Amino acid sequence: MTPGSNLPLNSVRVTVDVAAPVRLDVSALLLTADGKVRSDADFIFYNQPSGPGVGYRSGGGATPDAITVDTSAVPAGIEKIVVTASPDAAGQTFQGIEPTATVRNADDNSVIATFTPPQLGTETALVVVEVYLRGGVWKVRAVGQGYANGLAGIATDFGVSVDEEPAAATPAPAAPQAPQAPQAPPAAPPAATPTWGTPATAGTPAPPAPPAAPTAAGTGGKINLDKGRVNLQKNQTVSLVKGGRPLLSQVKMGLGWEPAFRGRDIDLDASVIAYGPQRNHLDSCYFGRLSILSGAVKHSGDNLTGEGAGDDEVIVVDLGRLPAEVTGLVFTVNSFSGQKFTEVAKAYCRLIDAASGEELVRFDLTTAEPQTGVMMAKLIRQFSGEWEMTAMGEFVKSRTVRGMVKPAAQAL
Structure with missing residues (x-):
């Protein structure tokens, strides 16, 4: 023909x-x-x-x-x-x-x-x-x-909504501002000279974790990275500062999960949504759009089964290269096929230093709801230029990243 x-x-x-x-x-x-x-x-x-x-x-x-x-x-x-x-x-x-x-x-x-x-x-x-x-x-x-x-x-x-182009940057509905969320555009971060590494691939075993620092529970507030890896619980926050200096290098957010029932594949899709100072949606990075913000955020690609040790999907973020207008990142996981999170076991997210492979922060999802989406964690830029990571674990009824944009904006 x-x-x-x-x-x-x-x-x-x-x-x-x-x-x-x-x-x-x-x-x-x-x-x-x-x-x-x-x-x-x-x-x-x-x-x-x-x-x-x-x-x-x-x-x-x-x-x-x-x-x-x-x-x-x-x-x-x-x-x-x-x-x-x-x-x-x-x-x-x-x-x-x-x-x-x-x-x-x-x-x-x-x-x-x-x-x-x-x-x-x-x-x-x-x-x-x-x-x-x-x-x-x-x-x-x-x-x-x-x-x-x-x-x-x-x-x-x-007309399929799963692989849409990013929506225009329009203000999200007003909602009570979280204590750590910025109220105005922050000053541009210090210039950085990025060196892109190869994103971790799905199923790659995680490097041995360093001894974990005590969890943030009971500390009475935010902690930083000075004492080593931080294990977060839901709604806890860690300041991405080490040795008195903000972390502005390349990091990886690894997300992983396993099927709750033996012999069944579980195909979930990890994404990150970028917001401006008024909680306006700037862009979304997911399996159909693997690079956003001029390459400052990159996605490793889709994992179809959830089987195997290590991270199933990895999102690489160069904090120093993010445009000044980016003040918040929300990391989400969705099930486009409709499988609920009650069918998922051992879901987690972990922040890794891309240069050293050191695991900096980890959040294990310990609860499950019969929903198709979950907001795992958020990164918020402070007025000082440093970033803070907060564990979320909030479930949403949405099979695609598009459906996560509004609830994630309200959660900033």
């Missing part, structure tokens, strides 16, 4: 797989006549593998991911199923990669058509083909439309 060409389907059930020299993430969106999904449930991918008439199959890296469409089971009102692909590696483009979509009869695996989009370059995601209804006949069309802003760009175009 060539771009724009189409063929009628002589099979009720078809499978579309997309192969390339590198591993690809393949997904599908069910669209109405206006070209939009009805809800996030119409986005079919590795974390939500089935929908009405459409299913996702992982190739596990050995074979291509595939989407199967049963046209007899597609609900009324759905006129098109678009099949998308993006490289699994964060930030990788299709430059030098020639993905090929193969459309097969799902019952006997016979090939109906193949399509290789031509002249790809900086695209990080593609709408490869679409299965669509026209005049009562189901057809397949070769598309090959590229997006330079990854799956987030595709999802935004088609």
Whole structure:
């Protein structure tokens, strides 16, 4: 097939797989006549593998991911199923990669058509083909439309809320100000010369922890890092000051969890939301947007199972490079697939010195609620330029980072 060409389907059930020299993430969106999904449930991918008439199959890296469409089971009102692909590696483009979509009869695996989009370059995601209804006949069309802003760009175009572009910076509703929250833009922090390291990857065992300092419980207020690692309990705060100097280097916020029930995967998504001095939302960093604030905040990428020792997802923050307008960061974890935190065990977050690997602060989540989101911790910049970390552990009904923006602003 060539771009724009189409063929009628002589099979009720078809499978579309997309192969390339590198591993690809393949997904599908069910669209109405206006070209939009009805809800996030119409986005079919590795974390939500089935929908009405459409299913996702992982190739596990050995074979291509595939989407199967049963046209007899597609609900009324759905006129098109678009099949998308993006490289699994964060930030990788299709430059030098020639993905090929193969459309097969799902019952006997016979090939109906193949399509290789031509002249790809900086695209990080593609709408490869679409299965669509026209005049009562189901057809397949070769598309090959590229997006330079990854799956987030595709999802935004088609109305999915999980991979949205960041909202405009508008003031959040007023709420009582926490004692440590700034009231006005702070002075710009001292200039720093950052050296970006490689973010820790999911499943990497954590380095041996140094002897822990006493927890903040019973200290009568905030403590700093002078006595070593700090174990926080809910609502306790530590000042990120060591030896009388504010910590303004690169740190990692590692977040981890395990399935509460043996044999079950638990796919959670860690994110960080950045706010300005009026609790205005500046940007969000998550699995669909891996770098924000000119690279001062970076995400390690999505972990799909929660299995294995060590941090499942890591967010790297260069405190010294954060713009002066950033006065608060809230770290959140969500379950887009709808699994509740009562199905999660051993959830925690820990702040690590990126240069030395030393664990500075740790917060273990000891409670669980049947919700799909949790605010784990927040970092607040003080007038002096130092940062303070507060353990939160506040549960929210939200499957995506977008739904965390307002409650996180109110919690600053």
